[in-house]
Structures are given as structure tokens and as C-alpha cells.
Amino acid sequence: MAWMIREDQLDPDQREFINVESKKSGNIWVKGFAGSGKSVLLIHSLKNVLQKEPNAKIAVVVYTHSLKDMFETGMKELNIPSSIPVMTYIEFCDKNSQNFDYIFCDEVQDLPSRVLYAMNNRSRKVIVAGDSNQSIYDTDPRWNEPVVNPSQVGDIINARAFSLNMIHRLTRSIIAAVQKLLPSMNIWGAKRDLTKQDVNIRLCEASNETEEVKYIYQEAQKGANVGDTSVILLPTLNMISKFANQVLSANSKPQWNEKKNNYGRPDFGDLNRHFKNNGIKIQFIGSGYGSLSDAERNKEAILMSYHSSKGLDFDNVFLPYLNNSFYLYPSNANTLFMVAMTRSRKNLYLTYFGYTHDLVDKFKGECTEISISDILNQRTSTRSNNNFDF
Amino acid sequence: MKHFLSILLRNQFNLFYRFGYTYIPKCQLLEFDGVPNELIKEDLVRMFSETTPFEWEEEYLIIEFDKNELVEGEVFHFQIQDVVKVYPLSAQAKSSIETKIDPRIKLERPVFENILPEVEQTIENQELEKAIQALWNVCEIEDDLNKYLSNIGLNNILNGLERRKKGTKPNQIKDGNYWEYVLAYDRFDYFPNSTLGYFFDAGQIFANTKGLPSFEGSVLHKFLQGINSSKPEIKIKEIVKLLETEEQGEKYVSQTTVNEQLKYLITPLYLMLKDEIRKAEDIKSTNLFKHLKTLKEFGASFNYAIILLGAFFGFKKFYDAYYDNLNLRFYKSYQPVKDKKEEVDKISSDNQPELDKSNSSKEDASSDDNKVPEDRSKIDEQPLETEQTSSQEISDSTETISIKDKTKSKDQEIASNDNQEISDGLDRKDNIESKIKDEILPTDNIESEVSENPIDHLKKSNSDTETVIKLKNIINELLMDKAEMKLTDMGYKIKEITGQKVTNTIIKNVIKSMDNLEIVPKKKPETARKTIIQDLFNKQI
Numbered sequence: 001m002a003w004m005i006r007e008d009q010l011d012p013d014q015r016e017f018i019n020v021e022s023k024k025s026g027n028i029w030v031k032g033f034a035g036s037g038k039s040v041l042l043i044h045s046l047k048n049v050l051q052k053e054p055n056a057k058i059a060v061v062v063y064t065h066s067l068k069d070m071f072e073t074g075m076k077e078l079n080i081p082s083s084i085p086v087m088t089y090i091e092f093c094d095k096n097s098q099n100f101d102y103i104f105c106d107e108v109q110d111l112p113s114r115v116l117y118a119m120n121n122r123s124r125k126v127i128v129a130g131d132s133n134q135s136i137y138d139t140d141p142r143w144n145e146p147v148v149n150p151s152q153v154g155d156i157i158n159a160r161a162f163s164l165n166m167i168h169r170l171t172r173s174i175i176a177a178v179q180k181l182l183p184s185m186n187i188w189g190a191k192r193d194l195t196k197q198d199v200n201i202r203l204c205e206a207s208n209e210t211e212e213v214k215y216i217y218q219e220a221q222k223g224a225n226v227g228d229t230s231v232i233l234l235p236t237l238n239m240i241s242k243f244a245n246q247v248l249s250a251n252s253k254p255q256w257n258e259k260k261n262n263y264g265r266p267d268f269g270d271l272n273r274h275f276k277n278n279g280i281k282i283q284f285i286g287s288g289y290g291s292l293s294d295a296e297r298n299k300e301a302i303l304m305s306y307h308s309s310k311g312l313d314f315d316n317v318f319l320p321y322l323n324n325s326f327y328l329y330p331s332n333a334n335t336l337f338m339v340a341m342t343r344s345r346k347n348l349y350l351t352y353f354g355y356t357h358d359l360v361d362k363f364k365g366e367c368t369e370i371s372i373s374d375i376l377n378q379r380t381s382t383r384s385n386n387n388f389d390f
Numbered sequence: 391m392k393h394f395l396s397i398l399l400r401n402q403f404n405l406f407y408r409f410g411y412t413y414i415p416k417c418q419l420l421e422f423d424g425v426p427n428e429l430i431k432e433d434l435v436r437m438f439s440e441t442t443p444f445e446w447e448e449e450y451l452i453i454e455f456d457k458n459e460l461v462e463g464e465v466f467h468f469q470i471q472d473v474v475k476v477y478p479l480s481a482q483a484k485s486s487i488e489t490k491i492d493p494r495i496k497l498e499r500p501v502f503e504n505i506l507p508e509v510e511q512t513i514e515n516q517e518l519e520k521a522i523q524a525l526w527n528v529c530e531i532e533d534d535l536n537k538y539l540s541n542i543g544l545n546n547i548l549n550g551l552e553r554r555k556k557g558t559k560p561n562q563i564k565d566g567n568y569w570e571y572v573l574a575y576d577r578f579d580y581f582p583n584s585t586l587g588y589f590f591d592a593g594q595i596f597a598n599t600k601g602l603p604s605f606e607g608s609v610l611h612k613f614l615q616g617i618n619s620s621k622p623e624i625k626i627k628e629i630v631k632l633l634e635t636e637e638q639g640e641k642y643v644s645q646t647t648v649n650e651q652l653k654y655l656i657t658p659l660y661l662m663l664k665d666e667i668r669k670a671e672d673i674k675s676t677n678l679f680k681h682l683k684t685l686k687e688f689g690a691s692f693n694y695a696i697i698l699l700g701a702f703f704g705f706k707k708f709y710d711a712y713y714d715n716l717n718l719r720f721y722k723s724y725q726p727v728k729d730k731k732e733e734v735d736k737i738s739s740d741n742q743p744e745l746d747k748s749n750s751s752k753e754d755a756s757s758d759d760n761k762v763p764e765d766r767s768k769i770d771e772q773p774l775e776t777e778q779t780s781s782q783e784i785s786d787s788t789e790t791i792s793i794k795d796k797t798k799s800k801d802q803e804i805a806s807n808d809n810q811e812i813s814d815g816l817d818r819k820d821n822i823e824s825k826i827k828d829e830i831l832p833t834d835n836i837e838s839e840v841s842e843n844p845i846d847h848l849k850k851s852n853s854d855t856e857t858v859i860k861l862k863n864i865i866n867e868l869l870m871d872k873a874e875m876k877l878t879d880m881g882y883k884i885k886e887i888t889g890q891k892v893t894n895t896i897i898k899n900v901i902k903s904m905d906n907l908e909i910v911p912k913k914k915p916e917t918a919r920k921t922i923i924q925d926l927f928n929k930q931i
Contacts, residue, residue, distance in 0.1 A: 226582055
């Protein structure tokens with residue numbers, strides 16, 4: 001991520017925030033889709049505060065350890081003293097005796113209300129960033145309390161909202177699809193920036209699930225073989241087990257008998273060993289199992305849940321089983337699906353057999369339609385039928 | 391009551407709102423009957439074409455005023471109460487601006503939204519031309535840009551970008567020009583992640599131009615796959631050689647060669663550099679610049695690739711590097727050119743004490759040697775001669791400076807105008823600058839004291855060896871964060887640091903004795919750079 005930005009490189013929203021909004025008194029809630037520059041603006045705002053008040057007591061509160069690393073890197077790049085603590089929201093709540101002049105907080109939509117109350121009580125000014133459209137958690141893992149809803153964010157810390165609407169990370173095709181999936185989101189791409197590698201959204205129809213899974217594995221392998229990162233995303237752990245066994249079956253390998261770990265959940269470490277022992281180049285990553293670098297090194301496709309993929313990018317993303325019996329909890333179905341489909345940098349494969357799911361129907365016009373049967377059966381004939389003169 | 395429309399930058403409108411009044415020049419004011427019509431829209435398009443361009447639609451507003459009468463003049467005064475309506479340029483702009491302005495302000499429906507495509511097209515065309523010229527300049531290509539540009543065809547480039555804007559993939563293009571397919575292309579297939587992969591891309595593009603969805607199954611595909619199996623890390627020059635010499639590449643090469651346009655080379659070269667620039671924050675840190683000299687060996691093909699790269703990325707990607715090259719007068723790093731006369735005067739006055747000092751030491755020596763007065767008079771004459779020579783040279787230089795001053799005003803035009811003369815103008819500037827400096831510097835006393843081989847001379851004593859080491863250190867420092875530096879500029883910097891003038895010849899000889907630096911071959915004015923490590927280049931491309 002580029003942390004150093006200049007005024008001539010900012011979009012109008014970002015410019016307004018830096019030059020005007022961040023200088024006003026009162027708490028602020030910076031809303032914006034992933035890739036709109038929220039985190040960068042948060043850090044620049046912090047830097048401005050430090051220039052005016054070098055002795056101000058400041059803290060940065062984030063959701064995960066990986067975000068903590070990311071912020072520390074950015075702050076170092078901008079010469080912000082390392083004495084300014086960056087902590088997870090759990091660390092912040094555990095150190096409840098510390099008060100601050102300013103708190104900067106990212107991914108606020110994933111926090112329970114108690115953290116927002118604590119920030120408001122323990123700081124003179126709070127600037128939070130996040131997007132309720134991206135909230136995919138119902139409860140937080142520490143206290144198992146519900147995460148805040150959009151109206152609570154503003155109310156609890158009495159913050160005025162500031163929206164960043166320009167999306168710099170997503171490609172033209174994906175933005176067009178998201179606009180149709182979530183029209184109320186008001187996200188816009190930088191329309192004159194034609195330099196980004198576009199994503200090819202392939203809507204792939206199979207004549208049965210076996211064919212669908214076979215095709216996914218084949219394409220994911222092709223990607224992994226040329227150094228692309230490929231991920232197969234599924235919304236539930238049950239569907240992950242189902243997909244794993246269908247891949248095994250399609251490759252004539254023994255089924256995986258699901259084992260439970262100490263918490264009574266599927267032992268995906270055992271699945272990974274089963275894949276490896278049978279020469280299946282897939283690795284499950286999530287819930288503490290598997291490793292991205294290990295998968296990349298071994299040229300393995302990644303199997304992952306929709307939830308775990310948040311914040312990550314892959315060259316090729318596969319979303320299987322998207323027919324009309326596909327089920328997502330209605331409360332956040334659109335958001336969760338949007339999070340999954342915006343993970344791709346190069347190819348997004350939406351595969352199904354039968355009829356497409358309503359979610360897919362919303363942006364079907366943005367997709368290249370592909371028949372998996374044709375591809376699996378016609379590869380040889382396509383080659384021989386073409387009259388190449390070169 | 392008279393009705394007017396004017397286009398205002400958002401910032402200008404904010405200040406107008408804050409102070410309650412503003413001034414609008416006559417040329418930015420459009421009188422109309424209060425009802426927007428097609429004629430008004432044409433005038434608005436014209437007004438946009440005559441004002442500062444914008445990247446985001448929300449950066450401008452169209453303001454409707456009414457006023458009983460205007461006092462005749464070139465600039466008109468408006469009060470905030472003269473504003474009748476505020477029009478955003480688009481629905482998107484409306485919804486974004488509404489979140490940022492005083493909520494009491496009512497933004498109208500964007501009734502002028504249909505002028506946007508034309509306004510934006512004009513801006514994009516300018517952007518495209520500027521980008522190509524900028525990259526051409528930054529790469530210091532001396533060939534005539536127009537010739538190459540017309541061979542590709544500006545319209546083909548514009549069409550390609552338009553297709554990209556619409557998200558049209560090359561396999562969906564029907565009967566387009568070859569370059570449209572190239573510009574619209576993104577890799578979605580699983581081609582090798584190596585230099586060879588870009589030749590697969592080119593094969594795919596070529597198949598698309600023939601209406602085929604893929605080139606898989608062609609002789610070329612099999613040939614490239616064979617190369618990939620036997621030599622996956624093959625370098626670009628070797629691939630080109632194989633294509634040009636092996637039978638399997640023959641038909642492809644012949645069909646993709648039009649005069650000097652070697653499309654089988656230009657396309658992978660462009661795609662490879664595109665990937666390189668795309669991921670870079672600073673284009674000067676890319677292989678394009680690190681290995682510019684080697685890339686230039688591809689000749690016309692490299693030039694065509696540069697045009698495509700300029701068009702693809704736009705001015706936004708290159709203006710940083712371009713402005714560095716322009717030596718902008720408002721930059722802290724600006725090297726004044728107009729002050730040359732002063733500089734010459736300064737050098738002249740600097741020379742005098744040195745000459746005097748030289749005389750005095752000679753005087754001392756002559757005194758020590760009990761030289762006869764006649765000899766002294768001869769010695770006295772020598773500085774006079776030298777001084778006369780210097781004066782003559784300075785006079786010549788001053789004459790050159792007057793030319794230079796003219797060039798400077800030309801430079802000012804260059805900074806604001808995008809015309810083909812940019813690179814020519816800069817080259818001219820460099821040559822004149824070099825001439826001035828080269829004429830002045832030989833008069834300095836170090837030069838006169840140094841033998842034909844200055845290094846040998848400098849090595850004569852320990853202190854001289856120290857001088858060489860010092861010079862090496864300074865030169866290394868100067869080239870620390872620069873790709874290249876002119877010897878004359880080095881001379882100035884060295885003088886700034888040491889107080890001593892050193893000629894280009896000395897600098898050149900010092901550089902020749904350094905392993906990590908070299909003089910750029912055939913480059914005028916003479917320029918030094920870090921030695922290019924060929925192996926590294928081979929590894930990376």
C-alpha cells in the first residue's frame with residue numbers, strides 16, 4: 001500500500017477530508033468501501049494532529065493483528081514516532097486505565113458497542129473508519145456481543161459521517177457488478193483510470209456438480225502452475241467439506257472422513273494431510289489451519305470460507321454452487337457475496353448447474369457466459385477445427 | 391433581467407460562498423434567455439475546452455446568475471444573491487457534492503450532463519498526447535515522434551482506449567485495427583509468468599484480430615510451448631531471434647510485419663513494460679529506465695512501444711518524471727539558465743584572483759630564482775594574454791547567452807504548451823548550455839595545470855591522489871540517486887562543494903578510472919551514469 005500521498009494525487013473526497021473535514025472539531029466517522037483510502041487518510045490525519053500538537057497522547061485501535069502490522073508499517077513510512085501505540089481492540093479494552101487525546105480506529109463496523117463506548121470515554125477526540133456495508137460478522141469473538149450497526153456508530157461516539165465514494169482498488173467490471181448487486185452503495189470507480197488489469201467475470205454453467213468441481217480444480221491448477229494465486233470460496237464449513245470430497249471423488253481419490261477438533265469443529269488440518277497424501281493440490285486455510293505462503297510455494301489452490309477471505313486479494317477466485325438452491329443468511333447475504341466476489345484481481349469464476357441464484361442474476365449482463373461441458377469436451381476439437389495460418 | 395451561466399471550480403465557488411462576491415471574466419460568462427438549449431450546451435463545451443481540465447466531474451459547477459445590468463468591462467462583479475441555480479455536472483457529482491457542502495444549498499438536476507462525454511473526450515485527447523510526448527521526452531528518444539505516431543494512427547489509439555473504457559475484451563472486437571486489440575488486451579489466460587508469456591499474449595491478440603477466440607492449436611502456440619518446456623527463462627532477444635529464424639515462426643512473423651512495424655516484437659515489449667510500469671510507484675525505478683540503453687537497441691520497435699505505453703497510462707503516470715526533465719522554474723531543484731550571464735561574470739571574477747594568485751606564485755618563484763626584470767615583464771604579460779583570451783571566450787559565451795535567453799523564453803512556452811518541439815527545444819537547450827560551459831571551463835587554471843592525462847598528473851603526489859579520491863567520492867554521491875548526470879552539471883556541483891573548478895576532461899578521466907560508472911556512449915552533452923549490469927537485465931526481462 002502506498003502511504004505517502006500528495007494533494008495532486010488525491011481524489012476530491014480525500015482532498016476534502018485532508019484539507020477541511022479532519023481539521024474540524026468533533027468526532028468523525030470516515031465511511032468508505034475497501035480501496036477508497038480510509039486507512040491512509042486516517043494515518044495522514046494522525047500526522048496532521050502530531051504536527052499541531054506534538055505532545056498529544058494518541059492511540060491507534062484496529063481489529064486484527066494483521067491490520068496492526070499494516071498500520072505500523074505505514075506510520076513508520078510517514079515518520080510517525082513508534083511511541084504511538086497501535087493496538088487491537090481487545091488490547092485497548094484490556095488496558096482500560098489509559099486515556100488519550102486522540103484515538104484513531106479502523107474497521108469500526110466489526111467492533112462491539114462496548115469498544116466504542118470505551119473509546120468515547122477515554123479520548124478527547126475519536127476518528128473512526130469503516131463501512132457498515134462490509135460488516136460480515138454478527139458478533140465479536142472475544143465477548144460474543146453483537147457488532148455495532150451503522151446507526152450505533154454515529155450515535156455512540158456522536159460522530160459526523162464523511163463518505164469516500166471513489167473506489168481505486170476494484171476493476172471496472174467488478175465495480176459494474178457491485179453497483180448492480182448493491183445499488184444503494186453509491187460506489188464509483190475512477191472512470192478515466194484505464195490502467196488497472198480488468199477482471200474477467202466468467203459465469204460457467206455445468207451439467208452436473210461433478211463436472212463443475214472438476215472444472216474448478218482444473219482451472220485452479222492451471223493458475224497455480226503459472227504462479228497465480230487461486231482461491232475457492234464457500235460460505236459454510238459444511239460446503240467446504242462437501243467440495244473437498246467432490247474434488248477427491250472427481251480425481252478418484254478416497255473420501256475424507258471428517259474428524260472433529262477439540263472444539264467440536266471440523267479438523268481441517270486432517271483434511272490438508274488427506275489432500276497431500278492423495279496428491280490433491282489444494283490447501284484449506286482458515287481457523288488456524290494452513291498457510292498462504294505454504295500454499296503458494298507448493299502451487300496449491302486455496303480452499304477458504306467467504307468470511308476468512310475478507311481483506312485478501314487473489315488472482316483467480318472461484319465461487320461454486322451458485323444455483324437456485326445456494327443459501328446465504330438473508331441478513332447479510334448481499335454483503336457477504338459482494339465481499340467474496342471482490343477478492344479477484346484477474347478472473348472471477350461463478351459456477352453453477354441448473355438455474356443461477358438470484359444474486360448472480362442481478363449482474364448476469366456483466367459476465368462472459370461459458371459452458372463447462374463445451375470446454376471440457378471441446379478442447380481437443382477446438383484446436384483441430386481452427387484453421388490457423390500461423 | 392439578464393441571465394448568465396458560468397463554469398466555476400468547486401474551490402472557487404466555495405470562496406465565492408465564503409466571501410459573498412466574486413469576479414468572473416467576460417470570456418467565462420454566457421448570456422442566455424434563462425432556458426438551457428442546445429446552443430448553450432455547445433457554448434459550455436467550448437468554455438470547458440478553454441479552461442483548466444478536470445479529472446473528477448465534481449470539480450466544477452455550472453452557476454446560473456441573473457442581474458439587472460452589467461457594468462461594461464472585461465471582468466464582472468457578482469454577489470452571492472445574484473446566484474439563481476447551482477448545477478452539478480452529473481448525477482454522480484451531485485450525490486458526492488451534496489455530502490460536502492452547506493446542506494441548505496440546493497443542487498439542481500444535472501441538466502448539462504449530456505455535454506460531459508464531449509468535454510471529457512477533449513480532455514482525454516489532450517491527456518493522451520501529453521502523455522506520449524512526456525514519456526518520449528523522459529526516455530530521451532531523439533527520433534521524430536510524429537512519424538511513429540502517424541504510423542500507428544492516433545485514431546487507432548483513441549479507439550483502443552475507448553474499447554477499454556467500455557470493458558470490451560479483444561475477442562469481442564470486430565474488424566478493429568491491430569493496435570485497438572493491443573490496447574484493449576488484459577491477460578485472463580494462464581500463460582507462463584515469464585518474458586515468454588508476453589509472446590503468448592501477442593499470439594492471443596493476433597488470433598483475436600483474426601476473429602479467433604484463442605491461438606491455442608496454432609503452429610505458433612506449439613512453438614512457444616516447446617520453447618517454454620526447453621527454456622522457460624529465455625530472454626527477449628533470443629525469443630525474437632528464434633521467431634525470426636525458425637520455420638515455425640515464419641508465417642506469424644511475416645503476417646505481423648508491416649514495413650518497420652515488427653508487431654511480433656512491439657506487442658510483447660509493450661506488454662512487458664506495461665506490467666513493469668503498472669506496479670511501480672516511481673517510473674524512474676522501473677526496468678524501463680534502469681535498462682533504457684539496452685531497450686533502445688530495439689530501435690523503432692521500442693519507440694512504438696513507448697507510444698503505446700504513453701497512451702495506456704496517461705499523463706498522470708509520467709508527469710513527475712517529465713517535470714524533473716523540464717527543469718521547471720518554480721521547482722526548488724531548478725537550475726537557473728537565465729543567470730548564465732551572471733554566472734559568466736562570476737566565473738570571470740573568480741578567474742581573476744586565481745590568475746593573480748598564479749602570477750603571484752610565479753612572481754615568488756621568479757623572485758626566488760633571481761629572475762631578471764625582463765623575465766618578470768614576460769610573466770606579467772602572460773596573465774594579460776590569458777585574461778584577453780578569457781574575455782574573448784566570455785564575449786563569445788555572452789553571445790551564446792543571448793541565444794540562450796531566447797531559448798529560455800521558448801522553454802517557458804514548452805512548459806505550458808504541448809507541442810512536438812518539446813524534445814527538440816530541450817535538446818537545443820542542452821546543446822547551448824553545453825557549449826557555454828565547455829567554452830568557459832577550459833579557461834580555468836586547473837585545466838592549464840593538468841597534463842594531457844589528468845589522472846596521471848593528479849596521481850603525481852599524495853595530495854593529488856587524495857584529490858582524485860575526493861572527486862570520485864563526490865561523483866559517486868552525485869550519481870547516488872540519479873540515473874544519469876551531465877558532466878557539465880557535475881563540474882558545477884563539484885565547484886559548489888570544493889570551491890574548485892574542474893573541467894569535463896578531468897571529470898571524464900576520473901569516471902573512466904571508476905568501475906561502477908561510465909560515460910554514456912554517443913550522448914551529447916557528455917553524460918555519466920552507473921554501469922549497467924547486463925546480467926541483471928537478462929535476469930529481469
